[in-house]
Amino acid sequence: MTVVTLHGAHALCSTASPAGGDAGPGQLPKAGPVCGLSCFCSEPMNDLTPLVQDAHADFAQAATPAELENAKARYLGKAGRITEHLKALGALAPDEKKARGALINAAKQQVEAALNARRDAMAQAELQAQLKGQSLDVSLPGRQRGMGSLHPTSRARERIETIFASMGFEVADGPEIETDWYSFTALNNPENHPARSMQDTFYVDVKDANGAWLNLRPHTSPMQIRYAQAHAKKYAGQASMPDIRVIAPGRTYRVDSDATHTPMFHQVEGLWVGENVSFKDLKFMYLDFIQAFFETKDVKLRFRPSYFPFTEPSAEIDIRFETGPLQGRWLEVSGSGQVHPQVIRNMGLDPERHIGFAFGSGIDRLAMLRYGMNDLRPLFEGDLRLLNQFI
Numbered sequence: 001m002t003v004v005t006l007h008g009a010h011a012l013c014s015t016a017s018p019a020g021g022d023a024g025p026g027q028l029p030k031a032g033p034v035c036g037l038s039c040f041c042s043e044p045m046n047d048l049t050p051l052v053q054d055a056h057a058d059f060a061q062a063a064t065p066a067e068l069e070n071a072k073a074r075y076l077g078k079a080g081r082i083t084e085h086l087k088a089l090g091a092l093a094p095d096e097k098k099a100r101g102a103l104i105n106a107a108k109q110q111v112e113a114a115l116n117a118r119r120d121a122m123a124q125a126e127l128q129a130q131l132k133g134q135s136l137d138v139s140l141p142g143r144q145r146g147m148g149s150l151h152p153t154s155r156a157r158e159r160i161e162t163i164f165a166s167m168g169f170e171v172a173d174g175p176e177i178e179t180d181w182y183s184f185t186a187l188n189n190p191e192n193h194p195a196r197s198m199q200d201t202f203y204v205d206v207k208d209a210n211g212a213w214l215n216l217r218p219h220t221s222p223m224q225i226r227y228a229q230a231h232a233k234k235y236a237g238q239a240s241m242p243d244i245r246v247i248a249p250g251r252t253y254r255v256d257s258d259a260t261h262t263p264m265f266h267q268v269e270g271l272w273v274g275e276n277v278s279f280k281d282l283k284f285m286y287l288d289f290i291q292a293f294f295e296t297k298d299v300k301l302r303f304r305p306s307y308f309p310f311t312e313p314s315a316e317i318d319i320r321f322e323t324g325p326l327q328g329r330w331l332e333v334s335g336s337g338q339v340h341p342q343v344i345r346n347m348g349l350d351p352e353r354h355i356g357f358a359f360g361s362g363i364d365r366l367a368m369l370r371y372g373m374n375d376l377r378p379l380f381e382g383d384l385r386l387l388n389q390f391i
């Protein structure tokens, strides 16, 4: 009898076998094709071939690892078919035992190989299913990060700062919650001035050292006083003092809300004080600024008489474009004036010696004009459709 050796292709073969029991010991192997399975094996058939075929079929049919273990027990378990054949060896004569033993062993190895192949196939299938479940679709569009950009007001503010810095102005920053003195009194606002009323100014439920309610600054003008005071203090006792040239951009608040007013808005305060500063300087400087800001020489300036308690004389500054979509209309962009002597005094300076001008312009207003908007409110509504246009 031929000793069957383990054959890789055979072990992987999972074709169902024809039904049939084992041939009894001592039966001659059937002639013909090697094992009756569709794979190509070179194993000659013997009485254990049907057993091996059945094992193949059983293992192939097992759908789960547990079923496979049960099928395994039917062949290799204590009362399994291979085990039964091994038990029967004891009844054989010693010379028969050797050959028969080798044959059973070969069959056992084939069954074990089939079992292992099926186990591997199952594990492989499970792995594939798992991978499929976790699969990453690299063709899916990713989550967009979104590109950040500067808000139009911030852009306008940065432009303003750059332009004034190039003209020798410093850029100062100050508190948005102010005292009554800085917002009003120091700026020469009489006690009963309407700007002080609750209808115009937001008050904070906290009092300052003088017992006056704090306010959300209704303009950036308190920065005139703060900056000039610090400057005057710095040069106190010296023979001369360099000119004060500063801008103070920032947030301001008023009880106001319509297409051209929002409760929070932005202003830039400007102050130039020295011993020989005049309205003429304001006019030239402001024209330079406007031309630089809008990048055009085709713009005119007009000073329209006005009133502010902290300047005398006072003027509104209007601009008019000679070309472009805003052509021909006078547009108000700023309040201005020569700093009132009382305000100069409140700054800690001598009005007999120091003179100058101040202006307060709306940054959002300038941004609207530069970017062609006719409503102020969208600037503060956080709508990305507006903001994305500035990327």
Ligand code: PHE
Residues within 6 Å of the ligand: 218, 219, 220, 221, 308, 311, 314, 334, 335, 336, 337, 358, 359, 360, 361
């Ligand atoms: N503070 C004034 C306002 O808010 C503007 C202004 C500033 C006017 C400086 C004159 C001088 O309307």
